[in-house]
Amino acid sequence: MAKFLTNREENYSQWYNDLVIKADMAEYSAVRGCMVIKPYGYAIWEKVQSELDKMFKATGHVNAYFPLFIPKSFFSREADHVKGFAKECAVVTHYRLKNDETGKGIVVDPTAKLEEELVVRPTSETIIWNSYKNWIQSYRDLPILINQWANVVRWEMRTRLFLRTSEFLWQEGHTAHATSEEAIEETEKMIGVYADFAENFMAIPVVKGVKTVNERFAGALDTYTIEALMQDGKALQAGTSHFLGQNFAKAFDVQFTDKSGKLDYVWATSWGVSTRLIGALIMAHSDNNGLVLPPKLAPTQVVIIPIFKTEEQLDSISKEANRIKADLEAMGISVKYDDRDNNTPGFKFADYELKGVPVRLAIGPRDLKNGTIEVARRDTLTKETIQMSAITEHVKSLLREIQKNIFNKALRFREENTRYVDRWDQFVDTLDNEGGFIYAHWDGTTETEEKIKELTKSTIRCIPLNSKDEEGKCILTGKPSARRVLFARAY
């Protein structure tokens, strides 16, 4: 089986690349470090978008759009911010091309140099806060709860399809508040939304936590994160939410008059998830037969495949298939009936497995005679034959069951690969041989964190929000520690 995919156990990253390409989600483009998201991959992103967008709206947010280009000077306003992003910015310096005077080809017209160079946004805090300055005068203008769906560019050295590309799609929320408490509440609320989405739609269990100073977003006072565990034992940061304090308000001079008539700087948050989520989806659930998609995010939830020899057979099968399709669609289930006659059923079975379609129905002459239908589920690769008359209800509950099962499987995997470690040699050994999440004590200093990273390539993924106080000794230095933090090697 699956002879077209690299074996997951043999070479995980090759398996991942193969899968993205073979399932027709994305491909490499002519531009180094940039990918083409193909219709099937984009359809998954659209599902992600539409669900998240609903959740944002439900929490009071509205969408807007800000420019792709940011004047270079905006970046230098906030010191940490510029330091964090300077190394990976694409810069626009000219606005015109012309024909090469010496012959063929096109060159940049040197006379068309921009007065001020423009940075292609790696994130939009600066351009947005420059606008917010004009929007905010009084506490009555607050809060501002805006989200934008956009592309951003971060010039990466090493790229991987969906996980890290130079240009990627994401959403970025940018909110402005009258008080610190309210902004912190927003920051926490949104990491909660992300965790909810990850677990209930993507079927990926996540650990909510706070980043260390070192791993914090450039310009934030606090960064909240959701961390997921992939099947190869590496962690993936799946979403972040930042409490920005008054840093950007000060940088862009955004003050407001509060109820008592005093002037104060506005409090800010920002939060985002990207097309990286699709990478997470792939790496959390898929197997050697291909993609495994949770029903709630699968572009096609059910595929129906006819098995026939003659035109007459196809006709009578199609009648049944189209009726079932209509019934399922009436229940809000997305169905594809694949009656192409240029591929064998076997090919189709394999192909839809590769693409991760949760439920496959097959109808053949035998079924027509017996009033039955074959139902196969992608998550367990099992098949059963059931009565045709019961099919719609069966599929409906099966989709729910698959969604739950995929999550439980991922949760079980995470539990089996989460360890509490107290000795250094054991720490190193676990990282090298087991991978996974490691809860260990840390003395709280950046020096120790960096030393551990240097020695083991593992990082502190977060200080979990639900971690209990527990006296202990730092895994590296032996100094006292008040609680465990989450370590892992990460993407």
Added chain:
RNA sequence: CGGGAUGUAGCGCAGUCCGGUUAGCGCAUCUGGUUUGGGACCAGAGGGUCGCAGGUUCGAAUCCUGCCAUCCCGACCA
């Protein structure tokens, strides 16, 4: 930016060391036929600036020089 590798049909590759007919194979595509309950088969057909630019030679995918691009491994990162 350092180390390694590769560029030949849409994709995957052989041929390059040791220059010599008309550049070949698998997959895919197209045509016709037989098939169809787990990646079908037969027959035929189309498809190439051999990464680019120079050079050596009677003759270059093959040798030489320069350039370009991509991939892998490191430092940076959602």
